Amino acid sequence: MGLRDRFSNYLLGKAEKRGWFTDNLSGSIRYSGVFLNDENVLESSDVYELMQDISNQMMLAEIIVVDQDGNEIRNHSTLKVLREPNNYLTGSELIKLMTNTYLIDGEVFPILDVDQIHLAANVYTELDDRLVEHYKIGGIKIPSYMIRHIKNMGTNHLRGIGLKQLGKNTLEGVMNAEKVLTDKYKKGGLLAFLLKLDAHINPQNAAQSKLINAILDQLEAIDESRSIKMIPLGKGYMIDTMKSTIEDEKILAYLNVYKKDLGKFLGINVDTYTALTKSDLEKAMMYLHNKAVKPIMKNFEDHLSLLFFGSKSNKRIKFKINILDFVTYSTKTNIGYNIVRTGITSPDNVADMLGFPKQNTPETQAIYISNDLSKIGEKKATDDSLKGGDENDKEKGDQNI
Structure with a gap:
């Protein structure tokens, strides 16, 4: 057909x-991936790291389907499609690729x-x-x-x-500066040589031309920093290395200024984000989430909901993210300790015993049993057992207590 x-x-x-x-x-x-060319933004390590942080949060989010009241619909057929989108991508890879493409191309x-x-x-x-x-x-x-x-x-x-349009000029400058430094040290810092002659160079002098060409051939053959060439010269000839025109300090100062600008095109202030990652990783992840990830999640939710359910359906796709996935183990331990500490001091009698102030509320004054936190005075078994007039029922009720 x-x-x-x-x-x-x-x-x-x-x-x-x-x-x-x-x-x-x-x-x-x-x-449809991004190929290696002058617009390949992922060649800048700082941009790559920022995009990884954003797309990793998206990738680790749990995708659910909810109804019009916000109640989760479990085992919906849409979830299987999102978990296994096609034969060459997993669900995690799909969301990460969607996010990176969204950020780069817009x-x-x-x-x-x-x-x-x-x-x-x-x-x-x-x-x-x-x-x-x-x-x-x-x-x-x-x-x-x-x-x-x-x-x-x-x-x-x-x-x-996207980043390719918003930060094109800045990105090109950063990538060129990075390439200059990389190429310089990849070649061992050897840039050029100057051949000094006591006599004027005469193009018609065959012997002179032959010597110069031989020296150039030797120098061009140096392809690794470990290579060393011995070039014997006659009287009146000398080879000196020229001073490098590439000044590392100036290039690094340039990168320190303009690399930070690239983060702004992704919705992040790099100085703020870097400072938070050093002092409080949880705050850093929340900063990244609120500034960059949350708007992307909302946009993806809207479009995927319309793609799967149409405009007339009450069902909706939602991204659920657990920010604790991005904090250290010690932070999680502290959070758990604080929860347990709060739970221990909740009953007034325990708080008084440990030296904490009483809350004096009906809930904190009640006596609880086990870990189901059920008030003894509200146990239905006790109340029901006393309603019957039958002595046997009363005995059964007493046994339930």
Whole structure:
């Protein structure tokens, strides 16, 4: 069956099985990663680290389905699709890839193809005169109910804006500075040599030209910092190393200033974030969560809910994050200790015994048994046993006590 026939059948609802999308558009999906080029933002280690922190929080979040009252719907079929989105990505990888693409490009296009999710690349979008958005990949139209356009909103209603656009100039400067330092030390600091002659260099002097070319050949053959070349010279010749034009201190000072600017394009003040990671990791993760992660979660929730359930459904996809996943073990121990300490001092009689002030409330004055915190005076077994008039029932009630 030809592409046109298959596409027509799909739109008419006659093709129920997956096939059209996977066969015709898989090349635009599976190979949509960021390739090594001058715009590859992940080559900057600081940007990579910040993006890892953001996308890791997204990846570790638990995805649930809730109803209109916020009650969790367990074992919903949508959750299986999100856990196993396709044959080449896990659920965690999908969310991490979605987040990184969203941050770098400013937009990401998840496509739901029956029971599989793909992230499409090279999507062309346009609004018609009724303000309905239409999608095409390689000239092939994608039905709007299959795809969502998740945008990192700037001022353009049709396009999101990402790090490649926002921080392009700053990013290029940082990456060039990093490359200069890396290349310099990769080559052992050897940049150039100056050949000094007592006599003027004469292009017509064959012997002179032959010597210069031989020296150049020797120097160009040095490809590793461990390589050493011995070049014997006659009287009147000398080779000196030129002073490097690359001043490390100035480049490092440049990087210290402008690398921090890259964080602002991700919604983070790097100075604040760095200081918090050193003093209080939990506060640092909460800062990152509130400044960068939470808005992304909300945007993803909105679009994935519409992608799976449509606009008329009361069901909604939610991301649940446990911020304690990002704190140290000692911090968790302290939190547990404080909870236990508070629990121990809750009953007034225990608080008085340990030297803490009484709270003098009905709850703290009640006597509890076991760890179910049930008041003895409110045990239903006791109350029910006294209602019967039958002596045997009373005895049974006494036994229940």
